[in-house]
Amino acid sequence: MIIRPSRGWGFPDLREIxxxxxxxxxxxxxxIKVRYKQTVIGALWALIQPFFTMVVxxxxxGILARMPSEGVPYPIFTYTALVPWTYxxxxxxxxxxxxxxxxxxxxxxxxxxxxxxxxxxxxxxxDFTVAFLLLMGMMMFYSIMPTSAILLVPxxxxxxxxTALGVALWMSALNAIYRDVxxxxxxxxxxxxxxxxxxxxxxxxxxxxxxxxxxxxxVGVIEGFxxxxxxxxxxxxxxxxxxxxxxxxxxxxGLLYFRHMEKTFADLV
Amino acid sequence: MNDVxxxxxxxxxxxxxxxxxxYSTLRDALARTFSRALSRAYSGRSSGNPGxxxxxxxxxxxxxxxxxxxxxxxxxxANGAGKSTLLKILSRITDPTxxxxxxxxxxGSLLEIGTGFHPELTGHENIxxxxxxxxxxxxxxxxxxxxxxxxxELEKFIDTPVKYYSSGMQVRLGFAIxxxxxxxxxxxxxxxxxxxxxxxxxxxxxxxxxxxEGNTVLFVSHNxxxxxxxxxxxxxxxxxxxxxxxxxxxxxxxxxxxxQEGFIQRQPKDGERVIIERVxxxxxxxxxxxxxxxxxxxxxxxxxxxxxRIEKPYFSVTVASRLGWRLFRADMTLDGHRPDYIxxxxxxxxxxxxxxxxxxxxxxxxxxxxxxRSKLTGTRDVGFFNVIGRMADFGFAAEIADRExxxxxxxxxxxxxxxxxxxxxxxxIKHYDKRGKSDEVGG
Numbered sequence: 006m007i008i009r010p011s012r013g014w015g016f017p018d019l020r021e022i023x024x025x026x027x028x029x030x031x032x033x034x035x036x037i038k039v040r041y042k043q044t045v046i047g048a049l050w051a052l053i054q055p056f057f058t059m060v061v062x063x064x065x066x067g068i069l070a071r072m073p074s075e076g077v078p079y080p081i082f083t084y085t086a087l088v089p090w091t092y093x094x095x096x097x098x099x100x101x102x103x104x105x106x107x108x109x110x111x112x113x114x115x116x117x118x119x120x121x122x123x124x125x126x127x128x129x130x131x132d133f134t135v136a137f138l139l140l141m142g143m144m145m146f147y148s149i150m151p152t153s154a155i156l157l158v159p160x161x162x163x164x165x166x167x168t169a170l171g172v173a174l175w176m177s178a179l180n181a182i183y184r185d186v187x188x189x190x191x192x193x194x195x196x197x198x199x200x201x202x203x204x205x206x207x208x209x210x211x212x213x214x215x216x217x218x219x220x221x222x223x224v225g226v227i228e229g230f231x232x233x234x235x236x237x238x239x240x241x242x243x244x245x246x247x248x249x250x251x252x253x254x255x256x257x258x259g260l261l262y263f264r265h266m267e268k269t270f271a272d273l274v
Numbered sequence: 275m276n277d278v279x280x281x282x283x284x285x286x287x288x289x290x291x292x293x294x295x296x297y298s299t300l301r302d303a304l305a306r307t308f309s310r311a312l313s314r315a316y317s318g319r320s321s322g323n324p325g326x327x328x329x330x331x332x333x334x335x336x337x338x339x340x341x342x343x344x345x346x347x348x349x350x351x352a353n354g355a356g357k358s359t360l361l362k363i364l365s366r367i368t369d370p371t372x373x374x375x376x377x378x379x380x381x382g383s384l385l386e387i388g389t390g391f392h393p394e395l396t397g398h399e400n401i402x403x404x405x406x407x408x409x410x411x412x413x414x415x416x417x418x419x420x421x422x423x424x425x426x427e428l429e430k431f432i433d434t435p436v437k438y439y440s441s442g443m444q445v446r447l448g449f450a451i452x453x454x455x456x457x458x459x460x461x462x463x464x465x466x467x468x469x470x471x472x473x474x475x476x477x478x479x480x481x482x483x484x485x486x487e488g489n490t491v492l493f494v495s496h497n498x499x500x501x502x503x504x505x506x507x508x509x510x511x512x513x514x515x516x517x518x519x520x521x522x523x524x525x526x527x528x529x530x531x532x533x534q535e536g537f538i539q540r541q542p543k544d545g546e547r548v549i550i551e552r553v554x555x556x557x558x559x560x561x562x563x564x565x566x567x568x569x570x571x572x573x574x575x576x577x578x579x580x581x582x583r584i585e586k587p588y589f590s591v592t593v594a595s596r597l598g599w600r601l602f603r604a605d606m607t608l609d610g611h612r613p614d615y616i617x618x619x620x621x622x623x624x625x626x627x628x629x630x631x632x633x634x635x636x637x638x639x640x641x642x643x644x645x646x647r648s649k650l651t652g653t654r655d656v657g658f659f660n661v662i663g664r665m666a667d668f669g670f671a672a673e674i675a676d677r678e679x680x681x682x683x684x685x686x687x688x689x690x691x692x693x694x695x696x697x698x699x700x701x702x703i704k705h706y707d708k709r710g711k712s713d714e715v716g717g
Contacts, residue, residue: 006376006377006378007374007375007376007377008363008364008366008369008370008374008375008376008377009369009370009373009374009375010369010370010371010372010373010374011369027406027411027412028406028407031402031403031406031407034403035392035395035399035403038394038395038399039392039394039395042394042395042435043394109389109390110389110390110407111367112362112367113367113383113385113386113389114365114367114383114385114389114390114407114408114409115365115366115367115381115383116407268368268369271362271367271368272289272368
């Protein structure tokens, strides 16, 4: 193995990441263990955030503002979006701090640094699963039968992970170098929430605007979930044709940027 | 040259230091870029405040060496000389700025104890996580788990969160994990500066085992005793460059001599009325030296300057182990033989007859007190010396004597064994006549 000054840009070595996959699992495992140690309700915390947000949105947007909810009861309309949204928001919030929080490790041992934000994205899947189970329960409660589109859910989960990872890589790398990023993230998430059709429907936008709206990669994720689970109709294809490529772009550029800055982490963090 | 496991060529590492903060904010970075762009647009030149000029330092420069499989190399040098930086580069934690290194073999880095520990997790969980972070596969950790717990002596506590452990327990756990890494190439950085004496002994033992199994070790330490005991070869790094590279004895001596030169004191510190200007060590033959044999006399000549006339001062000369434990002392507060007065320049010497010290590294300290026992000069380390020699030459015939001597209790008081079979055997440091004859010392 040769150690030399690294130059230029490149992708992370995926073969090496595969070799270190056990460590990725360990980081995610540790994250989950630590979060739920000494808690009383444990995994139920995963429900509280999306559930109570749903309650608040239902009161404000569903009841008071009487937002249209595409033919299904407002609570489940918004909750279907809140499940992937909460996953995304928590993933990037945690990931943005992950490099800095683990400075003790990265300054003392070698590992592909990519594992660290990736572990955040992976560990949040547990909360996602718990929230998703509640979603299944709610669908039964509202007697909504899933269509065959439900088979798309695994793909949509992958899309959510890809989106979260792309943003997570950018955030974690930037935060390692510029320490104010982590304080901007909660604010960014707030704004992003309202730029995403969680509390409202994309159909509120005129058709001409929808492709531009799709530049927000989470729009594609949310509408995808709604379509797969609630069977909300078409007319949103233009969104997907923009949204999914944007996700890939974020992921690719995120990988490149992260790899480029990775070598400076141990010196600057 | 097939068995070269580490080859380093012209390695260099540049760090930026200075008033620039270790991290900047995105806001600042954007503002700077913006203002630079503006000023360039305005005046056609890029601005740059003179006050903001960054300073650079070469932590390593032009470092080249090779290590063969099975070699144990000690890396010594003053703080800031670049030793840790070298290990970090070889561990791939940070990139070199120039040059390159080739590594053949699995590397294990022991740069600190307890890497990856989380206080909320139990000892059990931390063993798994820390082990994984250090490079062990889960199957390996499963296999070695019981050994690790036993080495750390934490069987009863292994399921308690680590935040409840004492610091000693944490150190034991951390080292136990690291000790079971089994890499082909081990890079160790000063991790022995923690823990109590008993544990340090255990750690050094484990490192010794790793060495015996034919693995390669790069060992950074300030403990010259450990360096001499473990390493056949030493590299002295000074200000980022290799000052010496070769046989341990020689390199360590040269290093300590240079350090010794740095002890000359010019100016008195606050409140001091006596300055220790120079300390010279001589052996039984009266030669100025830093290397002594276990049977040697140790003569400490203290050249001092008293800033005013001081009546009946108390002098003390202490010999301590390299780790700082006081071993023995010549103390006028005990023996009462004080000079009537000292004034201006003078010299006082103390001769310790037949020191009976094992081959390790030692420190000499001087203290001067006024007759009311207040300090006239800070008690400080004024010199190092080494004791060298083969144990067999001095009557200690065990096969493992040389390996054990550097970590055993350094002071040898003559003793007798009354063995179960009835024999009575006297043991003392024998006087070693370089011409090959041996007599009892101290006659």
